[in-house]
Amino acid sequence: MATYSATGINVGSFNLGESDKIVTIFTAERGLVRAVAKGARKPGSKIAGRAEPLNVNKLLLSTGRSLDIISQAEGIETFPKLRSDLVRLSYALYYAELTQHFGPGLAEENEVYFDFLRDALRRQAEQDADPAWLGLRFEFGLLDLLGYRPELTYCIICRKPLMDASLGAFHQDWGGIVCKVCMNNGQNDLAQSGDNHSPSGFTIRTAREITPLVWRHLILAADEKIPGNHLSGKTAKPSIKQSLTAARRILQGYIEHRAGKHMKSLDLVADFEDL
Amino acid sequence: MHFTRPLAKLIEEFQKFPGVGPKSAQRMAFHILSLSSENVHGLASAIVDAKDRVKHCSRCFHYSAQDPCEICASDRRDRHTICVVAEPRDLIALERTREYKGSYHVLTGLISPMEGKGPEQLSIRELIHRVDSEEVKEVILAISPTVEGDATVLYLNHLLKPLGIKVTRIAFGLPVGGDLEYADDVTLSRAMEGRREI
Numbered sequence: 001m002a003t004y005s006a007t008g009i010n011v012g013s014f015n016l017g018e019s020d021k022i023v024t025i026f027t028a029e030r031g032l033v034r035a036v037a038k039g040a041r042k043p044g045s046k047i048a049g050r051a052e053p054l055n056v057n058k059l060l061l062s063t064g065r066s067l068d069i070i071s072q073a074e075g076i077e078t079f080p081k082l083r084s085d086l087v088r089l090s091y092a093l094y095y096a097e098l099t100q101h102f103g104p105g106l107a108e109e110n111e112v113y114f115d116f117l118r119d120a121l122r123r124q125a126e127q128d129a130d131p132a133w134l135g136l137r138f139e140f141g142l143l144d145l146l147g148y149r150p151e152l153t154y155c156i157i158c159r160k161p162l163m164d165a166s167l168g169a170f171h172q173d174w175g176g177i178v179c180k181v182c183m184n185n186g187q188n189d190l191a192q193s194g195d196n197h198s199p200s201g202f203t204i205r206t207a208r209e210i211t212p213l214v215w216r217h218l219i220l221a222a223d224e225k226i227p228g229n230h231l232s233g234k235t236a237k238p239s240i241k242q243s244l245t246a247a248r249r250i251l252q253g254y255i256e257h258r259a260g261k262h263m264k265s266l267d268l269v270a271d272f273e274d275l
Numbered sequence: 276m277h278f279t280r281p282l283a284k285l286i287e288e289f290q291k292f293p294g295v296g297p298k299s300a301q302r303m304a305f306h307i308l309s310l311s312s313e314n315v316h317g318l319a320s321a322i323v324d325a326k327d328r329v330k331h332c333s334r335c336f337h338y339s340a341q342d343p344c345e346i347c348a349s350d351r352r353d354r355h356t357i358c359v360v361a362e363p364r365d366l367i368a369l370e371r372t373r374e375y376k377g378s379y380h381v382l383t384g385l386i387s388p389m390e391g392k393g394p395e396q397l398s399i400r401e402l403i404h405r406v407d408s409e410e411v412k413e414v415i416l417a418i419s420p421t422v423e424g425d426a427t428v429l430y431l432n433h434l435l436k437p438l439g440i441k442v443t444r445i446a447f448g449l450p451v452g453g454d455l456e457y458a459d460d461v462t463l464s465r466a467m468e469g470r471r472e473i
Contacts, residue, residue: 012389017294043450049459053389053422075459083422083461086429093388093422264391271393275433 002063003071006030009117010053011096011103015041022067023051024100025059028114032103035061035068050075054082054092056118077118079125086272088124091135094265095120098139101259102146109145116141132244132273136221139251148258150251151176152218158182167215169207170250172257177210208250213239217247245273282308334405336381336398338363346370346379353377355412359402359431361385361419369417377415380405385423386430394430402431406438413441420447420465 008025016022021040025033037051050057050073060072082089106113120138143149156176168183220226289300332344356377360366366379382397418424435442448466
């Protein structure tokens with residue numbers, strides 16, 4: 001049986017048979033890989049701890065007929081601090097869910113995405129920054145790598161630069177912000193057509209209104225030069241937190257629109273943030 | 276395809292069992308055919324009887340043919356301590372040790388963010404009600420040290436601590452017969468944290 005080595009981050013697992021697990025791993029060498037961890041559910045298993053989601057391992061895998069088999073695993077990083085904070089753990093699992101979904105589309109960026117995901121998990125585990133802010137930055141980074149980066153500085157219809165007074169709505173179909181004038185024109189078209197879709201293609205369903213504060217959060221989160229600890233989780237004012245939540249919802253809505261599915265882990269992120 | 280209709284139906288039904296593939300399902304179906312009619316009727320009635328009579332205990336959510344279950348109804352059990360487990364099979368594993376003499380509460384699952392399984396889908400509300408209404412002094416969280424288990428423990432701790440009771444979690448460490456060299460970082464660090472004097 002042919003073997004190969006890989007370094008990977010576990011992004012999901014489910015039970016197989018009596019005592020095995022199928023682990024989904026994002027590897028730096030081969031992208032998303034699914035492999036069987038034999039006996040991983042037995043208490044004495046050498047591989048049990050290493051088959052847990054969010055662990056980084058050095059692996060030796062044997063090529064199987066349908067699924068590869070994990071022959072050896074050496075732990076590199078486990079992010080233990082994530083396991084003591086419910087909100088940060090939920091965000092980390094959200095990253096894992098996004099990786100499972102978008103992983104196949106990152107085939108040419110394996111190494112870059114592997115480093116990006118590992119750094120994002122480290123930041124969520126170690127930094128004091130607001131977990132929602134870190135989540136927003138992760139989402140921008142992922143969209144960048146996928147080639148779906150939203151347009152935030154120019155109106156996606158008339159291409160005029162956006163300003164506080166001219167902000168209209170974030171349009172999921174078109175992947176960016178529409179200015180107030182273009183939004184009003186689109187809404188007038190809609191009213192005349194009496195349908196959900198106007199002749200110009202503007203739809204209410206996929207447009208979300210955006211305020212200047214929310215817009216600034218999006219601009220700052222999209223800028224890689226802004227340090228990661230820009231917004232502290234403990235000191236942010238309630239109004240800032242509210243606008244950050246609104247910014248996150250806009251971007252998460254856009255990601256789900258691109259994915260064509262609802263990200264289940266987001267439900268619990270929202271529940272736990274309210275605790 | 277090559278199976279007569281009742282046999283194909285039996286194989287199809289066996290395939291719905293967890294971990295049973297087409298080959299195992301065929302083996303089980305052929306085994307049924309090789310049994311005496313009396314044994315097959317015994318098996319069929321045992322399945323129907325278990326399904327009809329075994330329900331969740333209204334107090335602790337363990338599987339039982341009586342309500343409250345045998346453990347909840349026993350006078351010999353310490354009612355001041357509740358051991359919280361994820362599934363009935365975890366309760367059975369703990370009962371096998373014969374070390375614990377308190378009562379139980381089965382959550383019927385764990386919080387699983389990636390499967391969208393939240394606290395409202397578990398029997399957490401009923402646990403809080405029990406802690407509130409019964410004279411509980413300690414809640415022991417006997418929950419697996421997985422990501423889902425840790426998320427559930429953090430959530431339960433958040434709800435239980437303000438009630439002023441003692442909340443503990445079972446110890447982590449190396450399994451009996453385990454090899455220190457092969458233990459992962461999290462197990463080793465938790466085993467160090469939970470060390471005790473001998």
